[in-house]
Amino acid sequence: MQTGPTTTQTTSTSVNTSGAWDLQLCSPSKINLFLRVTRRRDDGFHDLASLFQTLSLHDKLYFRVTTDTGKDTMECNIGGIPTDERNLIIRAFQTYRKYTGLDKQDDNKQFLHTRLEKTIPHEAGLGGGSSNAATALWAINKLNGNKCSTAELIDMGAQFGSDISFFFSATGTAFCTGRGEVVDDVHPGLTCDYPVYVVKPPEGLSTGRVFGTLDIARCSQRDPQALLSDMQRDILTADFVNDLETPSFQLVPRLGQLKERLYEAGFKVVMMSGSGTSFFCIGQPNDADFVDKFGRENDVKVFPTQFQNRRSDAMWYFE
Ligand code: C5P
Secondary structure (H helix, E strand, O other): OOOOOOOOOEOEOOOOOOOOOOEEEEEEEEEEEEEEEEEEOOOOOEEEEEEEEEEEEEEEEEEEEEOOOOOOEEEEOOOOOEOOOOOHHHHHHHHHHHHHOHHHOOOOOOEEEEEEEOOOOOOOOOOHHHHHHHHHHHHHHHHOOOOOOHHHHHHHHHOOOOOOHHHHOOOOEEEEEEOOOEEEEOOOOOOOOOEEEEEEOOOOOOHHHHHHHOOHHHOOOOOHHHHHHHHHHOOOOOOOOEOOHHHHHHHOOHHHHHHHHHHHOOOOEEEEOOOOOOEEEEOOOOOOOHHHHHHHHHOOEEEEEEEOOOOOOOOOOOO
């Protein structure tokens, strides 16, 4: 999920975040433990069957209700992120008001100012933009007395991105189908708290470009239900499949070499997440200095993280 082109109206600031915010929420990243593409649809999208899992690697979002600005506004700690309607956070607020009819109320003069502190890398297949959008929907709903149900928030998310709905899963582990917006909660017990290393090369890929390069005839034939059962039985002996690896490796050939090097570094599992370009690695590296050394030698960023589930669907991931 991308936030859009990054040409105009971007704001980078380093304001003191201890000021008066009405709500502060963490916006988690996700990986796809497996991702099967099962069909190309008539609407140009693809049907998927994928096991999504949230990670502790997260962005931070701060929200303030305002009556002064006449529109929703936002700021970001790094440059290059659009802060106007191209940002999914602003789109989330607009979608929510339209869905609930709040936009039609004459006395509705309340808008939101959001500060986004970005850590999740962009064009990485980690769902950063989608998670920010889901977190923004959760926030505006909470600030409006939880007017909408989870099912309605899932429906709203699906209107402007395929991966947004997943983040409303009750636990943060879900088997998703359709475009990705049909969310079935899966018990996270078998997969919780695993240490994971996320590795992100500087090259990025847009989701649309990767799906556009995919040759459906070259996808795995593995039954998604069998992949799910194997993974729930024992994640360390399960097969990790991502049908988007082949087109992504075609577009950025260095990704294939990077995957080999990560196996050589000692991991049991190395798999690209979503449409890339990041990899998640499960197991322990041979070298205690892996994070710095591998990052330096391969010109990549390494994020030590872990599977992180939601404690209750009455709360956001970590507040
Ligand atoms: O929904 P999202 O904005 O993530 O999709 C970006 C692009 O990726 C879509 O325009 C579409 O080309 C492609 N896509 C797809 N099938 C999906 C999800 C995305 O073909 N299930």
